[in-house]
Amino acid sequence: MVKIEKDFANLIERNGRFLRTNEDFKVLSRGQHPEYVVVGCSDSRTAPTIVADSKLGDIFEIRLAGGVIDDAALASIEYAVAHLEAKKILIMAHTKCGAVTEAQKMLAAGSAESADEDNALGRLVRSIYDNISSNQENATDLTNAILDNARAQKTALMQSSIIKKAAEEGMVEVAIGLYDIDTGKLNILEIA
Numbered sequence: 001m002v003k004i005e006k007d008f009a010n011l012i013e014r015n016g017r018f019l020r021t022n023e024d025f026k027v028l029s030r031g032q033h034p035e036y037v038v039v040g041c042s043d044s045r046t047a048p049t050i051v052a053d054s055k056l057g058d059i060f061e062i063r064l065a066g067g068v069i070d071d072a073a074l075a076s077i078e079y080a081v082a083h084l085e086a087k088k089i090l091i092m093a094h095t096k097c098g099a100v101t102e103a104q105k106m107l108a109a110g111s112a113e114s115a116d117e118d119n120a121l122g123r124l125v126r127s128i129y130d131n132i133s134s135n136q137e138n139a140t141d142l143t144n145a146i147l148d149n150a151r152a153q154k155t156a157l158m159q160s161s162i163i164k165k166a167a168e169e170g171m172v173e174v175a176i177g178l179y180d181i182d183t184g185k186l187n188i189l190e191i192a
């Protein structure tokens, strides 16, 4: 236990700093009403709350490698819309995405045969390959491949009857955005 505390001491120290400088958590202890749901990548350079200069409680974040929406991610989004009344869903792709880059390599090689589907990461990359492989230009244009993957996530999102109904009733807006790792700029590209 002492060793573990030592290894994580840096995080504990940063939490102490957070407690001294931030009081938002006190208000939020009564409940959360995030306006935005951001579905993004786990890439540590793309934290939505930080890049959108937002506060604790502003953004309901769902982050997975490649921004791929699986069943648990979809359930999380449904929860935010149905129970927290979040009004805007941003599928936030980002430049230089490692997961899409791996899928792109398969496309450039001409087949998904190299996918190691014995592990979850291999299966994830394979699913991204399926999202980008209908356009051969994606073999050389990484940003377009990243956006095609984001569009596939939007399609997956709209399979949810909860999200589809909320969007049709104008209760929720869905957009695709691209965060640029080099410039730090977030652009909204497509709004449903």
Ligand SMILES: [Zn+2]
Pocket: 041, 042, 043, 065, 066, 067, 094, 096, 097, 098, 099, 100
């Ligand atoms: Zn990524």
